[in-house]
Amino acid sequence: MNNYQRIKLPYELNELEWVISFKTMYYHYNILHKNYEVKLLETLRGTEIMEQFPTLENLMENLAQLPEEIKDDVRFFGGGLINHNFFFAHLTKFKPEQKERERTEKISPDLLNLIQEKFGSLEKLKKELVKSALKVRGSGWTWLVLNKKGELKIINTTNQDGPWSLHLRPLIAIDVWEHAYYLDYGANRKEYVEKLLELLLNWEYISQSYQSYIS
Ligand SMILES: [Fe+2]
Known part of the structure; x- marks a missing residue:
């Protein structure tokens, strides 16, 4: 079986509703x-x-x-x-009762260290991602990627270009095409990106991805 197909969602369509309708x-x-x-x-x-x-x-x-x-x-x-x-x-359903602490604890210590070394803290990384996402002109994506040297970088890509063709590996993906947020947030891309980063990231999945890239 190849993977030339859509993944099955690991949640229901209505389970991201606090952020995405x-x-x-x-x-x-x-x-x-x-x-x-x-x-x-x-x-x-x-x-x-x-x-x-x-x-x-x-x-x-x-x-x-x-x-x-x-x-x-x-x-x-x-x-x-x-x-x-x-x-x-790399998203996960959001339960309002879940505290941020419980969610971020799922980050592997290795990845958290790397983020702290490069960006200072997780919060600072999120701020940089928001800043970068606001710079995407037209349709595109903002990514946190790992390069071949094992370094973290934030990049933007246009249309449907992505990290694979640049020989980079994705850790965080932010879809900033208007189809991803316009119905819910209108022109307020910033609020969409901030909420996505704060509430929907599946740090366990991201950490596992990181481990698979370095092993
Ligand atoms: Fe999209």
Whole structure:
């Protein structure tokens, strides 16, 4: 089984509701995310690309090797698929009674140390991510990534470009396309990003991702 498909959500569509409404989630996951998968598979139909690149990560890391006539579509639809797979996987349902302390305790000590070394504190990292997300012009993403030297960096990408094709590994993904927040927050991107970072990140998943990248 390959992973050229949408992930199954690890929560219900209405379980992020303190931050992201059911309506936004329905549209984002069931319509848009599904569409990236469908369009990618349509683009690859009749080719041997999926045999050549057994995983979606593999495919996105090797865009340069693809035939010119499909490269742009794979970049966009494959990017949409893999970016949203990571984005939805690294969120967790929010229970108002859960205290921030209980949530952040799930960060592995190794990752927390690295964040503190680079940014000073978790709070400062979140502030930097917000600042970066506000600089995305048009549609795009803000990421916390790990590079090959094991260093943390914040980057922005446009449209559906993402860290894989830059040979970076994602730890935090913030979808700043308007479809991700406009229904719920209007033009207030800042409030959406702050709440997402504060209330929805699955630090256990992020820490496991970090461990898998360094091992
Ligand atoms: Fe999105």
